[in-house]
Amino acid sequence: MPLNFCLQNIFTKMGWVVAAWGEAGLVALELPCITLEEALGKIGLRIDKLKRHQKNSPLYTNSHDPKINLSHHVLKEALISYFNGEKVNTVTIPVDFSFYSSFARQVLPLVQQIPYGKTYSYQQIACLAKQPKAARAVGRALQANHTPLVIPCHRVIHHHGDLGGFSRGSNWKHKLLTLEGIRITSSSILI
Incomplete structure (x- = not known):
């Protein structure tokens, strides 16, 4: 089964951050890049790496899930605040650990x-x-x-x-x- 995913593009003071979300939470995050194209290219490489090690946790394309939409908002606010030099806590952001050893x-x-x-x-x-x-x-x-x-x-x-x-x-x-x-x-x- 091919992996589908939802990308979230976030502009911060330090540049573009791109996050990839799956059904169980955040799957990949690319640190700030000067251009959105560069960030998308780098997240693409991370996703390709994940595809090679795919377990049974499909990524999703439905961005209407209220729980995930809330997580998108929390991540966006946390990253914008972080790169503005503010203290943030990312513990509540769900991460999909199924791709790891x-x-x-x-x-x-x-x-x-x-x-x-x-x-x-x-x-x-x-x-x-x-x-x-x-x-x-x-x-x-x-x-x-x-x-x-x-x-x-x-x-x-x-x-x-x-x-x-x-x-x-x-x-x-x-x-x-x-x-x-x-x-x-x-x-x-x-x-």
Whole structure:
């Protein structure tokens, strides 16, 4: 069965964000791009990746579902506020975790709980997942995250303060953490 999806285009102070929604919630989110075309191209790549790993969770085209429409509104307001430098909470935005490995399905909801302006280490997330020796596996799970900001993987860093990786590069990770008021020098967090 082909995947169908509902795209949501959101203009923020930093550019165009595109979200892809499925029946169970948010499936993919692309960080701000200068043009809508660029954002649509990048979300298309994320969706193609999801299609290759399709489980039994079809994406949807019906934008008349009141629950999903409310989630669209909440996401739009949260992203506009976030890129205006306001503190936001994205915990209530439903995410479809069915496209992820079982370990990622365990880790990503934990990361979604990290508050605005705070950081956790890969090691701390591994401990919260009750697998204290799995810090590298946490990194791999976050690498698979298709919903950055809603699952704020940019808030997960190395235990010694280095930023670690990010899907859009360390410059974006640095930019997002700085926006949240976290002081950074070069590639390390000031603690």
